[in-house]
Amino acid sequence: MKTKCFSSITQVLHSRTLSFILLSLSLLLGMSISHSEQMDNTILIFSPRGNNFQDTIKGLSDDLAGDAIIITKWMNNTTENDSIAQSIKKINPRLLVFLGNTPLQAYTRYQKQQTNNNFTPAIALATLHLDRQLKYLKNTIGIRYEIPAVTSLVQLRTIVKAPIKRVGVIYRQWMNDFIAQNKAYCKQEDIELIAIKMPNSTSINKLSYQLKHLLHKNIDALWVVNDNGLLHARFIQNVWVPLLKNFNKPVVVGIQKLTKTNLNFGIFSVEADHYALGVQGAEMIAEIMANGWKIDTHKVEPPVSINNILNVKLSNKKNILLNQQKLEQLDTLIQ
Amino acid sequence: MFSHSQSFIIAIITYFIIGLPMANAIDLYVFYPTDIRPKSLQKKINSNCPNINTVAFGRIVDFYREIDKLPPKAILSLKPVVSHDKVTKIPYTSHLNGSKQGQYNEEYILVSIDKPVNLKHLEQLKIGVLDILGRREMKRFVNKLFKKPINIKRVIKTEDFLPLLTFKLADAIFVSKTTFKKLQKKSKQTLIATPTGIHIGLAVTGIYKQKNDEITQCIKNMNRQTNMLLGVDHWEAQP
Secondary structure, eight states: OOOOOSOOOOOBOOOOHHHHHHHHHHHHTTOOOOTTOOOTTEEEEEEEOSHHHHHHHHHHHHHHTTTOEEEEEEEOTTOOHHHHHHHHHHHOOSEEEEESHHHHHHHHHHHHHOSSOOOOOEEEEEETTHHHHHTTOSSEEEEESSOOHHHHHHHHHHHBSSOOOEEEEEEEGGGHHHHHHHHHHHHHTTOEEEEEEEOSSOOHHHHHHHHHHHHTSOOSEEEEOOOTTTSOHHHIIIIIHHHHTTOOSOEEESSGGGGOGGGTOOSEEEEEOHHHHHHHHHHHHHHHHHTTSOOOOOOEEOOOOEEEEEEHHHHHHTTOOBOGGGGGGSSEEEO | OOOHHHHHHHHHHHHHHHOSOOSOSSSEEEEOOOSSOHHHHHHHHHHHOTTSOEEEESOHHHHHHHHHHSOOSEEEEEHHHHTSHHHHTTTEEEEEEEEBTTBSEEEEEEEEESSOOOGGGGGGSEEEEEOSSOHHHHHHHHHHHHTSOOEEEEESSGGGHHHHHHTTSOSEEEEEHHHHHHHHHHOOSOEEEEEEEEEEEOEEEEEESSOOHHHHHHHHTOOHHHHHHTTOSEEEEOO
């Protein structure tokens, strides 16, 4: 089994002074901490490297400053579950945090291998399709990564002059629950999601047929879900971009790069505000801390805070009228 | 005289050499939660006051961190922020008070969906608040305002209030009447206001050590649009 894929302890961000000094010294000197000695309020984060993940860790660390020692273990795609086991054994944290899908998948394998069910409380952040993954995990809760349509569409409604009442979406069967939940959220804001379901196994022809069908349903905007099965490069090239060429209404996407002008695809993209995601996670941790480091809920929260990008150039090209005075509410404008 | 950029470099060098914070590098730090992004707010204040070097922050933690590191000549924020120990210890003292229609504070209400909040059962509810003081301090502040322990759920941007209600992450949100009106325009949900009798101070400025006429004049003469963004219509010197 590979064991060296972890980097060593990388960050001790905030702490009670004594614990901080003890931990830092032990780590600097390569000493292991006694397994029986649980450091007060130590939180162990498993995360891939990357700016977004670092922002989330910063949000967590800023918010828990003075209340917890935060240690980050950087992971890569080949990290094995026995590395997780070693880190947990060595650091003996009060709580685990998993950022991204790879660490959570490794932790799922780790849990499967354990004979007892006494797992350290854990939260998962910045993980796609979290609800599916949490079915296989014990003592773990988290915050979804996907931005609910209602968050994007309410924001879109404030910046475009045309009404946003009927919004089309194409999804694959496995996203049934996600779409049902989004329909309910949108209904609260008087927005109807016109959803077309596709089988999990799809093709250019099937997607093309369904998208043409959807575009004829008198929709005010299109919401493109983050599903690799529908956003494969050949689908973007052969279906989305050519069919949306003459669709002169807002296309909302969940990936920033899909709003690039030369792609001629999304005009509005909404992603999680990664720093705020960390703060939201910290609040969850603070509740667990106040509850004696016990998770007594199965709660999975949607992300609350977003960063958005509007491609003004593309909006103008498609004659989508914008409320100019509202544009200052957006994070990035592509002019 | 040094230019602003020269002053900034000198302040940084001094900071690293003697290890102590030094004022004057930046003239004005602003933390004021609005609908617009901090860079837009900063731009508006700068256009009002071209001689004043202003930095606007979007997160309270960055605001506190930076004034602690390198105190600017003045700060502008909501009254509870400027009155906080983290600020007064530096020390900043009250300088100008913002007012709106002759009032120096604004009523805050609880906003919920479909039905009003039963104030008798407040302890059992989760209340969404905008974080203007940091996690621990915010909880203390809200408890003090309501005179009872309140279970809070914080957001760091005003635009995040609506998702808190939509996703039922909070039973109600604690907002100013102005914010409530904006939310009503933005949302199609039935938002119900419950009065609390709580008033919170509007925007104020704090000054580091000594008054600065240039900053005073700049803030007092800000245009209507910028003042509106800062939730005030007039500035008066602290008596």
